[in-house]
Amino acid sequence: MSCIGVVDTTFARVDMGSVAVEELKNLLPHAVVKRITVPGIKNTVWGALRLIKDGCDAVIVLGWVGPTQVDKYSYLATSIGLIQLQIATGALVLDVTVHEEEGGGDEKKLKEIAIDRARKHAWNLAQLLTEGLEKYAGKGLRQGYPHAGEIL
Amino acid sequence: MSCIGVVDTTFARVDMGSVAVEELKNLLPHAVVKRITVPGIKNTVWGALRLIKDGCDAVIVLGWVGPTQVDKYSYLATSIGLIQLQIATGALVLDVTVHEEEGGGDEKKLKEIAIDRARKHAWNLAQLLTEGLEKYAGKGLRQGYPHAGEIL
Amino acid sequence: MSCIGVVDTTFARVDMGSVAVEELKNLLPHAVVKRITVPGIKNTVWGALRLIKDGCDAVIVLGWVGPTQVDKYSYLATSIGLIQLQIATGALVLDVTVHEEEGGGDEKKLKEIAIDRARKHAWNLAQLLTEGLEKYAGKGLRQGYPHAGEIL
Amino acid sequence: MSCIGVVDTTFARVDMGSVAVEELKNLLPHAVVKRITVPGIKNTVWGALRLIKDGCDAVIVLGWVGPTQVDKYSYLATSIGLIQLQIATGALVLDVTVHEEEGGGDEKKLKEIAIDRARKHAWNLAQLLTEGLEKYAGKGLRQGYPHAGEIL
Amino acid sequence: MSCIGVVDTTFARVDMGSVAVEELKNLLPHAVVKRITVPGIKNTVWGALRLIKDGCDAVIVLGWVGPTQVDKYSYLATSIGLIQLQIATGALVLDVTVHEEEGGGDEKKLKEIAIDRARKHAWNLAQLLTEGLEKYAGKGLRQGYPHAGEIL
Numbered sequence: 175m176s177c178i179g180v181v182d183t184t185f186a187r188v189d190m191g192s193v194a195v196e197e198l199k200n201l202l203p204h205a206v207v208k209r210i211t212v213p214g215i216k217n218t219v220w221g222a223l224r225l226i227k228d229g230c231d232a233v234i235v236l237g238w239v240g241p242t243q244v245d246k247y248s249y250l251a252t253s254i255g256l257i258q259l260q261i262a263t264g265a266l267v268l269d270v271t272v273h274e275e276e277g278g279g280d281e282k283k284l285k286e287i288a289i290d291r292a293r294k295h296a297w298n299l300a301q302l303l304t305e306g307l308e309k310y311a312g313k314g315l316r317q318g319y320p321h322a323g324e325i326l
Numbered sequence: 327m328s329c330i331g332v333v334d335t336t337f338a339r340v341d342m343g344s345v346a347v348e349e350l351k352n353l354l355p356h357a358v359v360k361r362i363t364v365p366g367i368k369n370t371v372w373g374a375l376r377l378i379k380d381g382c383d384a385v386i387v388l389g390w391v392g393p394t395q396v397d398k399y400s401y402l403a404t405s406i407g408l409i410q411l412q413i414a415t416g417a418l419v420l421d422v423t424v425h426e427e428e429g430g431g432d433e434k435k436l437k438e439i440a441i442d443r444a445r446k447h448a449w450n451l452a453q454l455l456t457e458g459l460e461k462y463a464g465k466g467l468r469q470g471y472p473h474a475g476e477i478l
Numbered sequence: 479m480s481c482i483g484v485v486d487t488t489f490a491r492v493d494m495g496s497v498a499v500e501e502l503k504n505l506l507p508h509a510v511v512k513r514i515t516v517p518g519i520k521n522t523v524w525g526a527l528r529l530i531k532d533g534c535d536a537v538i539v540l541g542w543v544g545p546t547q548v549d550k551y552s553y554l555a556t557s558i559g560l561i562q563l564q565i566a567t568g569a570l571v572l573d574v575t576v577h578e579e580e581g582g583g584d585e586k587k588l589k590e591i592a593i594d595r596a597r598k599h600a601w602n603l604a605q606l607l608t609e610g611l612e613k614y615a616g617k618g619l620r621q622g623y624p625h626a627g628e629i630l
Numbered sequence: 631m632s633c634i635g636v637v638d639t640t641f642a643r644v645d646m647g648s649v650a651v652e653e654l655k656n657l658l659p660h661a662v663v664k665r666i667t668v669p670g671i672k673n674t675v676w677g678a679l680r681l682i683k684d685g686c687d688a689v690i691v692l693g694w695v696g697p698t699q700v701d702k703y704s705y706l707a708t709s710i711g712l713i714q715l716q717i718a719t720g721a722l723v724l725d726v727t728v729h730e731e732e733g734g735g736d737e738k739k740l741k742e743i744a745i746d747r748a749r750k751h752a753w754n755l756a757q758l759l760t761e762g763l764e765k766y767a768g769k770g771l772r773q774g775y776p777h778a779g780e781i782l
Numbered sequence: 783m784s785c786i787g788v789v790d791t792t793f794a795r796v797d798m799g800s801v802a803v804e805e806l807k808n809l810l811p812h813a814v815v816k817r818i819t820v821p822g823i824k825n826t827v828w829g830a831l832r833l834i835k836d837g838c839d840a841v842i843v844l845g846w847v848g849p850t851q852v853d854k855y856s857y858l859a860t861s862i863g864l865i866q867l868q869i870a871t872g873a874l875v876l877d878v879t880v881h882e883e884e885g886g887g888d889e890k891k892l893k894e895i896a897i898d899r900a901r902k903h904a905w906n907l908a909q910l911l912t913e914g915l916e917k918y919a920g921k922g923l924r925q926g927y928p929h930a931g932e933i934l
Contacts, residue, residue, distance in 0.1 A: 182920065184906075184915050187933045188920050191920065210914070210916070211916045213925075216861060220875070227872070244854065246396065248861060250402065251865060257368065257406070258407065260371060260375065264379070268369065281933045298336075298365045302364070311338070312335075312343065314336075322339055323339065325437045401548065402551040405555035409562075412523060412524045418524050421520050464486065464490045466489070466491040476492070543700075558707045561672065561714075562714065564711075565711065568683070616639075616642045618640075618641070619641060620641070629741045702852065706858065709856060713860070716828045717866055754821045762818070762819065763819040763821065764818070768794045768800075769792055770795040771792040773821075
């Protein structure tokens with residue numbers, strides 16, 4: 175198994191990168207995990223590209239997005255870029271973002287969302303690389319919030 | 327005939343993937359149908375790419391989109407990516423999405439929309455690969471809703 | 479002269495494809511006109527790509543766009559894709575769209591807009607392939623509406 | 631020196647293409663100036679591509695954008711496309727647009743904006759190809775409006 | 783070490799390019815710093831591409847964005863383009879923008895934001911090329927504003 179990359183930012187207010195690294199090491203004990211930290215969300219594409227060039231064929235990107243409309247355009251540009259990167263390289267890039275307004279002004283809640291989301295998406299990455307996610311299809315899984323569940 | 331791919335998500339609250347697989351097998355009994363499930367809509371491009379690399383030259387993607395503005399930007403990024411994937415590979419990728427607000431708060435209705443849309447787009451895919459859709463041009467066909475019909 | 483492609487949709491409520499085919503045959507009697515119908519606007523990029531691979535170096539795409547914000551994002555993704563397709567292939571792709579709200583609720587008017595627009599853009603395509611449009615530069619030409627005219 | 635391209639549209643209500651051609655000939659008397667007119671803004675990418683293939687390594691694109699939200703999405707798609715074209719070809723493409731609402735309903739003012747903007751961006755193009763713009767860095771230059779100036 | 787590029791604009795109202803050049807020379811005294819000034823934000827992709835072709839493998843882009851919705855679409859198109867450029871070339875492009883509304887009408891404050899942001903992102907660039915930013919991961923660093931800090 176080649177390496178798994180973790181990209182995070184100095185803009186984030188929670189160290190999601192360390193959460194993801196720890197979780198990936200638990201779930202995939204034989205994998206090599208490489209990490210790079212970049213300033214903000216728009217730089218994560220370059221960070222992921224560097225890790226892919228460094229031998230990683232799966233990368234988890236942990237972005238933190240401000241609350242303004244300009245921040246949302248940055249989110250959109252980054253999302254487009256991370257998708258293009260996958261088309262260009264074939265690598266899997268799991269794109270995880272926390273949006274500052276999600277906390278509703280409650281920093282503690284925001285931190286919990288960030289940690290839960292990083293951890294659950296690390297699990298998603300591990301599943302995609304091993305057993306797959308087919309048995310959870312249509313189950314309404316959520317990260318950072320309780321699962322919505324399947325409509326019965 | 328090479329394989330047909332089905333990509334769906336664990337974020338979805340209805341198992342549209344199984345609906346599409348069943349319908350495709352009915353309509354194209356000689357086709358090989360391969361399926362992959364990914365976490366959310368933005369990961370469907372990687373899923374479709376993997377199935378294309380696996381030999382599929384037509385893929386149906388079943389996305390589920392949340393109701394917020396951030397969700398709509400994710401929809402936009404994914405739509406751009408799935409189109410780029412077609413330009414890059416030449417494969418046909420039918421991009422099917424259900425938007426959570428379509429149910430108007432009624433989960434049963436939302437499920438009906440999701441199933442109808444998955445089934446009708448599976449039919450669209452089968453038609454494109456066999457007889458074509460030329461005789462339905464301008465007929466105001468809809469998926470998930472009643473047909474709007476041609477303006478006479 | 480190689481072939482000219484026409485792409486239209488089953489989502490459209492007016493058969494703009496037939497209008498364009500007829501007009502192109504009148505204007506360019508020696509051209510081969512090929513047509514493909516796809517489900518909706520986001521599938522037109524694949525349709526145009528297929529016709530380009532089939533030998534067409536000019537394609538007219540006739541899209542029909544719903545009135546919601548999600549429809550407009552689909553319009554945006556498609557517009558970006560059709561432009562990318564031109565960069566990737568060098569082919570001319572004339573991107574024609576009718577937006578359902580243009581009729582102001584009057585279906586007859588909407589149909590007139592659709593037919594006028596398809597016909598005038600078929601003329602634009604023929605001009606681009608023959609004499610060019612330089613003598614109409616800055617003249618405020620419109621399709622589907624009366625010409626706005628040059629500001630004098 | 632290879633050729634310089636000018637792309638304009640029949641949608642525009644002012645003949646900005648002729649203004650740019652004249653200005654470029656004054657500023658760069660030894661350059662070959664080639665012009666192509668296309669229907670609307672979304673077709674300018676193809677127009678610029680054709681001129682680049684025809685030997686131009688710098689192109690000025692003169693777009694005219696309507697006032698509606700759909701027009702602005704067309705602006706966005708075109709802007710993305712013209713940037714992609716530069717990445718794909720290495721050519722310089724100066725992207726100049728006039729937005730119909732800029733006149734505030736006053737057609738004479740709108741025409742003045744269009745002419746001033748076309749002329750000043752032709753100057754920008756000439757500067758980029760000769761002495762460069764470094765001495766104007768941060769000077770708050772504007773086209774179509776009075777210069778905003780440097781904040782002192 | 784190959785060269786580091788600086789791209790700025792004549793549209794900007796503060797000479798951020800000179801601030802970045804000075805800071806980069808202080809932080810990376812052995813680096814060659816090359817600068818190019820272009821008219822506006824949408825031209826920065828071409829500017830960065832030229833410096834990359836000229837041998838730079840890291841570029842800082844200093845954009846200035848107007849307050850209107852059209853300006854924000856230009857911001858979005860540029861952001862997408864600068865990300866694509868990194869995918870296409872592998873070079874690091876740090877994308878720094880000041881938005882005119884950030885000053886809240888106070889030009890002096892706007893200038894301070896611009897200078898602080900240019901300086902801090904020059905530091906980010908230098909860190910990425912030397913020791914890395916991993917020890918600042920999740921620390922809530924900001925440029926142009928006080929650091930938001932980590933949520934404890």
